[in-house]
Amino acid sequence: EAQVTQNPRYLITVxxxxxxxxxxxxxxxEYMSWYRQDPGLGLRQIYYSMNVEVTDKGDVxxxxxxxxxxxxxxxxxxxxxxxxxxxxYFCASSSxxxxxxxxxxxxxxxxxxxxx
Amino acid sequence: xxxxxxxxxxxxxxxxxxxELRCNYSYxxxxxxxxxxxxxxxxxxxxxxxxxxxxxxxGIKGFEAEFKRSQSSFNLRKPSVHWSDAAExxxxxxxxxxxxxxxxxxxxxxxx
Numbered sequence: 001e002a003q004v005t006q007n008p009r010y011l012i013t014v015x016x017x018x019x020x021x022x023x024x025x026x027x028x029x030e031y032m033s034w035y036r037q038d039p040g041l042g043l044r045q046i047y048y049s050m051n052v053e054v055t056d057k058g059d060v061x062x063x064x065x066x067x068x069x070x071x072x073x074x075x076x077x078x079x080x081x082x083x084x085x086x087x088x089y090f091c092a093s094s095s096x097x098x099x100x101x102x103x104x105x106x107x108x109x110x111x112x113x114x115x116x
Numbered sequence: 117x118x119x120x121x122x123x124x125x126x127x128x129x130x131x132x133x134x135x136e137l138r139c140n141y142s143y144x145x146x147x148x149x150x151x152x153x154x155x156x157x158x159x160x161x162x163x164x165x166x167x168x169x170x171x172x173x174x175g176i177k178g179f180e181a182e183f184k185r186s187q188s189s190f191n192l193r194k195p196s197v198h199w200s201d202a203a204e205x206x207x208x209x210x211x212x213x214x215x216x217x218x219x220x221x222x223x224x225x226x227x228x
Contacts, residue, residue, distance in 0.1 A: 004159070031214050040125075042206060042218035043160075090159060094214060101213035102148055102167060107160040 004108035023091030030096040032074035037088040118211040122219035137192040139207030148210035
């Protein structure tokens, strides 16, 4: 089954304790992206990646890092989490084969993070 | 600036009644528009998308949306709502290469 998976689904942590949220897709997609969802703000893009070793900032990258060492994986790293990073995080992926830049993005189930 | 506005934060509809969720966009060029649904505990699922052509777009689960350039709108409709349609709905616009900008969402409640 084609899917985007995220782990963990729920996480409670404390300020300053480094954490990683994993994202993996099995569709051989080139493009992957991270969003955060906050009440009243919708989804905002954190980082994205066009392919292996190619990443770039989205609209709200502060406090986050990413890496793309393999095509299927795109982990989100919070090196020193703060309470304002409490949010619902979504990973998404899409193909870039047609080069249109308009391909449907497929979303993971989300990771709910609470930073105390 | 490119943006999407969903003016209704919450909407309550009786089961079996019709539904319309509003979406207005601000974009200088031809918009590429999407509606996604987020069911409780689930990720976002694409309902439908508009790129060009017929302004009435059919999607999954019996949803449709109509693109109206003169009103800068892309409203989502369903003729008869089911209890399983209770979810949060997001309108989104493509503002660059694969770059989606989302509205703030509308939470749909379905009453018996």
